[in-house]
Amino acid sequence: MKETMFEALERINERPEPFEFYTASDLWTDEHTSARMLSLHLDETIDVSSRKAAFINRSVKWITSRFDIDRNRTIVDFGCGPGLYTTRLAKRGADVTGIDFSGRSIRYAREVAAREQLNINYVNQNYLDFETEKRFDLVLMIMCDFCALGPAQRRVILDKFHTLLKPGGSVLLDVYSLSAFQQREEAAIYEQNLLDGFWSPHKYYGFLNIFKYHREKVMLEKYTIVEPARTRTVYNWLQYFALEDLESEFLEAGFSIDGIYADVAGTPYDRNSDEFAVIAGKA
Numbered sequence: 001m002k003e004t005m006f007e008a009l010e011r012i013n014e015r016p017e018p019f020e021f022y023t024a025s026d027l028w029t030d031e032h033t034s035a036r037m038l039s040l041h042l043d044e045t046i047d048v049s050s051r052k053a054a055f056i057n058r059s060v061k062w063i064t065s066r067f068d069i070d071r072n073r074t075i076v077d078f079g080c081g082p083g084l085y086t087t088r089l090a091k092r093g094a095d096v097t098g099i100d101f102s103g104r105s106i107r108y109a110r111e112v113a114a115r116e117q118l119n120i121n122y123v124n125q126n127y128l129d130f131e132t133e134k135r136f137d138l139v140l141m142i143m144c145d146f147c148a149l150g151p152a153q154r155r156v157i158l159d160k161f162h163t164l165l166k167p168g169g170s171v172l173l174d175v176y177s178l179s180a181f182q183q184r185e186e187a188a189i190y191e192q193n194l195l196d197g198f199w200s201p202h203k204y205y206g207f208l209n210i211f212k213y214h215r216e217k218v219m220l221e222k223y224t225i226v227e228p229a230r231t232r233t234v235y236n237w238l239q240y241f242a243l244e245d246l247e248s249e250f251l252e253a254g255f256s257i258d259g260i261y262a263d264v265a266g267t268p269y270d271r272n273s274d275e276f277a278v279i280a281g282k283a
Contacts, residue, residue, distance in 0.1 A: 012224045019152075019153075022153075022235070023234050023235050024126070026234050027234055027236075028101035028102040028105075029103065033198065033199060037102065037104075038102070038104050038108060041082050053084075059263070059265040060088040060089060060092075062264075062265050063089070063138075063264070064089070066279075067138050069089060070093050071093035071095070073093075073095065074094070074137050074166070075136060075137065075138045075140065076097040076164065077096070077140040078130075079101075079142070080105075080122070081100055081102070081105045086122075087109070087118065087120070090113070096121070097134070097136070098121070098123070099130050100123075100124065100125075101127070106122050106123075110122050127157070128153060128156055130160065134164075136164050136165060136166060137166055137168075137170070139164060139165060139169070139171045140171075141157075141171070141173040142264055145173075147175050147176050147237075148237055150239075155253065158250065162253055167282065169281065171250075172264060172277065172278075175239070175240075175241045175246060175275065175276065175278075176239070176274065177240060177273060177274055178241070180240060181240035183274075184212060184219050185210070186210050188209050189210075190205070190208075192206075194208060199225045200227060202228075203227075203228075204226060205226040206225050207222075210222075216239075217239065218237060219237075220238075241276075243260065243276065246278060255280040255282060257278055259278065259279035260276065260277070260279075262276055262277070263275060264277045
């Protein structure tokens, strides 16, 4: 029986369970959206897919100093995108590996490495599936990528980090804070060509439902894209953390927290900031 308009709208506005659906591949591997994402990564003036160039430069300078980066250090960047961190760290002499779901971003990163004559190992893969015999001094997961993972996925990735680290190695990652969660509100938006054509080069109708899960401290941006030949739904989940909750997840995975900061550039920790970063080592 054909779905009625009312039934379709009911489905579009339905609230799923937290992290019930995982659609990362729809965002990172689609030909059109991956191109739009890459352009956002490379815009040095905005904090969208990547942070502004000035912040990245300050961040890499701090990472280099904090972790004593030189040619003997091995680093792996989970969610490396077009290589904004990996390129800079390789120029400082580190042995760098970058992993990203987006083939387009990896191709760009490889082109930059070739042009700059940098020996960087790039892996085009969902980092949840990444395996290697190599071991690392430093694991990076920057731009709050950890927040896009559900509890079960976070356990998988922390176990992976623990396996990949050398004795004495460290993890550096950042997350969204409860202060940021408190500022978020639910919403429902409908627009032709929602987000200025981000989802398709052709005409479409877009629905954005923003759901707030108070108990779990999770936000969902649910995009339903209606095109002539298909309708698709993309789920962008974001977990927000209290410091003690993030620390608990690391402790359960066999880590100790060795440092707490407001960001991955070493800014002093502020409980009221929208993000915070931690350094963790094997316990």
